[in-house]
Amino acid sequence: MTMLDPTVGERRGARVSRDVYTSDEIYRLEKERVFGRTWHFACLTSDLKKPGDFFTVTVADQPLILLRGNDDVIRAFFNVCTHRAAILTGQKCGNYGRVLKCMYHAWAFNLEGELVGVPYEEGYGPDFDRGELGLVSVSVDTFFDLVFVAINPRVPSLVDYLGEIVDHLGPYVQGIEAIGRNSWTYEGNWKLWHENFRDNYHPEFAHRNIHDIIPHYADRGGNWALEPAHSVLQWVAEAPNAKAYIRSLRRYSGVEFAENDTPSFSNPEGFHEAPQEVLAVFPNLDVQPGPKTRGRGMKAGYIQTxxxxxxxxxxxxxxxxxxVDDDPETRARNLENLADSQGSWGKISGDDTEAAHRCQMGAQGTGTRESIFTRGVAPGNGGQDADPRDEYSLRIFYRAYDDYLSAE
Ligand SMILES: [Fe+2]
Known part of the structure; x- marks a missing residue:
């Protein structure tokens, strides 16, 4: 099955059938062939600090649990009792002490996944073998402080999977820990959200506050496709135009703001002259760290799936x-700044949610049946000479997507 037009080579992925956003059959195949065969960000190593700490995620509708063992090793299992399939926990995270006990018949597993307790075990007869009924493991690996899981053990090693994004991502994800979490749902296909983090064409239009604060936001920087399926989008902003932003806020809200009223200006020097990046990892992860230089704020950012x-x-x-070594005041400021723009209610996320929903509504129409990712016509991966608004990183996404979807 191919979802792309017949173009070959680097231009493949430039026109994509809108069936990818609406078809039940493609959705079923995505779970099996894309989500079932790729690495997925689950949590930070600091979410699993001590033996018994667990974190649960769902990949391709399958409940998984990550668990730090008494030997300090992080393992991942199906969060499913081997007896009758009850999930072992519905909690997002916590600590299990010494065993995980199923609520249904109290089968108990140790922190290494072995079945260690079966009430009235003798009733199963002499051939009953606990050794066969331990938790079923899935692949787990870490990249600095990021913990990834993969259901299908045939996927390449995590480092091979990350490929060319390793050198970009590595410096940002060492010595960090979670200070806040936020989840929300929207009415739109998952790819519409991920596309957004590879798209440097929309922010100056869709995000009015970006246009007002940093008017020439996309003029410097780049948007590179990275093999095998990832991307880095970078910008270097001028000094923020606080006056224009405040004027705009007043105009649209009718509220009188002082210049220091908005959280976005509590660390204004972080906005300009330091490259800022959005890193997108196939199929559904993006990492948006703070500015690269200027010690302050460098290690703060957010991760989304x-x-x-x-x-x-x-x-x-x-x-x-x-x-990890940020003081409480710095953490509070980082949390406020990022939540203000990127939380479910954020100035930026709110716009992107609206865009995803509108695209989903339109994709159900039969008038035009292809989406266009043709910006940027020079050969290559969208390097320094290309316009940062070009769409090389969207094309590499859809090339990889099509390859996964086509593989039996
Ligand atoms: Fe956006």
Missing amino acids: VTPLSPSRSRVDMVVYSA
Whole structure:
């Protein structure tokens, strides 16, 4: 099955059938062939600090649990009792002490996943073998402080999977920990959210506050496709135009603001002259760290995944992080700044949610049946000479997507 037009080579992925946003059959295949075969960000290593700490995620509708063992090793299992399939916990995270006990018949598993307790075990007869009935493991690996899981053990190693994004992502994700979380659902296909983090064409239009604060936001920087399926979008903003922003806020809200009223200006120097990046990892992860230089704020940022719930409904899970050695005041400021723009109610996320929903509504129409990702015509990956608004990183996404979807 191919969802792309017949173009070959680097231009493949430039025109994509809108069936990818609406078809039940494609949605079923995505779960099996894309989500079932790729690495997925689950949590930070600091979410699993000590033996017994657990964190649960769902990948391709399958409940998974990550668990730190008594030997300090992080493992991942299906969050499913081997007896009758009850999930072992419905909690997002916590600590299990020494065993995980199923609520249904109290089968108990140790922190390494072995079945260690079966009430009235003798009734199963002499051939009953606890060794066969331990929790079923799935692949888990870490990249600095990021913990990833993969259902299908045939996927390449995590480092091979990350490919060219390793050097970009590595410096940002060391010595960080979660300081806040936010999840929300929207009425739109999951890819519409992920596309947004590879798209440097829309912010100056869709995000009025970006236009007002940093008017030439997209003029410097770049948007690179990184093999095998990822991207880095970068901008270097001029000094923020606080006066224009405040004028705009007054105009649209009718509220009188003082210049220091808005959280976005509590660390204004972070806005300009330091490259800022959005890193997108196939298929559904993006990491948006603070500015690269200027010590202050460097380690704060957010991590998002988007999880499909149906062809037209998705959930966003956001983690705001800070450096482990940030003081409480810095953490509070980082949390406020990021929540203000990127939380479910944020100035930026609100616009993107609206855009995703509008695209979903339109994709159900039969008037035009292809989406266009043709910006940027020079060969290559959208390097320094390309316009940062070009769409190389969207094309590499859809090339990889089509490859996964086509593989039996
Ligand atoms: Fe956006």
